[in-house]
Amino acid sequence: MGRACKKPVLVLSGLLLTALYAMPQGYTISAKPGAVNHIEGKAFRNGKPLSDKGLKSTFLDANDTLSTGVGKAEVLLTPGVFLRVGDNSQISLISPSLTNTQVEVNRGEVMLEATGLVKDQSIQILNHGSSTTISKNGLYRFTADDPPTAAVLDGKASVSLQDHKIDLKKGKQVVLAGNLKPQKFDAKKEDKLYAWSNVRSEYGAAATYRVAQSAFDAGSGRWHGFGYNGFTGPGWYWNDGFSSWAWLPGSGAFYSPFGYGYYSPGLVMNAPVVIAPWLARNGVTAQVPINPNNPAAVGMVTASPWANHQARMEAARSMAASGMRTGSGAPVPNRGPDTEGMGGFGRDMPGGGRMGGPASMGYPGGGPASMPANSSGSSMPSNSGNPGGMPGGNAGAPPPPPPAPSGGGNPGGMPGGRVGPPPQ
8 A cells, every 4th residue: 555655646746856847036935735725704723823925835744634614725636636614614634645635624614626637646634434435526615513514516535434325416415314315505605615616717727827927938839848748747836916825737628517628738728718817917917718619608607506507508608609718818729739648629618527527517518619719819918017927917908897796805815806707
């Protein structure tokens, strides 16, 4: 068992070391699970209050606890896996291993978004004597209340309790007691943690896009020797401009369960994007990559899987007439450069699998993916003053802002006050 785990860790460590020397100056790289990436309200590590300042060096070690009062927290596990802790909740990081990360839910609720899991990686969630193993990308929800539950909003998990073991499929939940009998969950039930996770996923995709652009630009399009068919060092890269860790995939592209895209440096220039003025910093318009087959409802805060599905269908319909655009304003090619398991872009881009992750929340429909055409076809400016010195900027004229979501309140800690139209 021990020997089986050492080789992947050493390989990952070597790749990360290589990438560290290739990255532009100003970035810090880490693959260590346990980074506290974002907090809102009251949060504590081992009972001591946390501040949203200095999170760059705030990590949970083995057996550390993180708890919240009236507040939420985002903890980064293996690259591309996000654990979001709800109000009045507590978790313990039992094992920060790269190949078998273990987290215990002591009270309250958590949501886990797995977008970057790869072969031989798994996440274990311990909850009141049960163990849930997650080895497939998707979206998962756990509660430690009475009774404790596990739910698969998208993906697949293996749940065990004493002598009982079941496979839990998407759209199902189980009470973590007795014989582990799966049942459907109410997809229309509103959940504040779901809404917050949706917004955080959008923010994370925007941060990754900036980092991937910077890596591409610094290597003159070659990523310092790692080309379109190469492999960069996957990991978490700190971006001072966003005051956040950003996940940089090693190769290809991955899609979150909410429909956002995470592109590696070799593919980022072909990524379809939507302008998100509500994510702007210092007057620089932010761009968010999307899943071209089932795009995210960018800027909309939805509080349930059903509402999110409806919003994404409407987004796909509203964007279908205009055609997809990259960050430079150029049309997204129907077939881009292939990488392992990628298959291209546009109509040919896969909606799931190794590079894609979950394509939808498990509901029919989805529709074609495109985005409003931009008036500018010029190339993307380099280092135009964006956060972290990222290339990018405004890809043409911004489209009209989406309708303001009900509630507002800036649930993702995003600049600009509200998620939606700029504040008055």
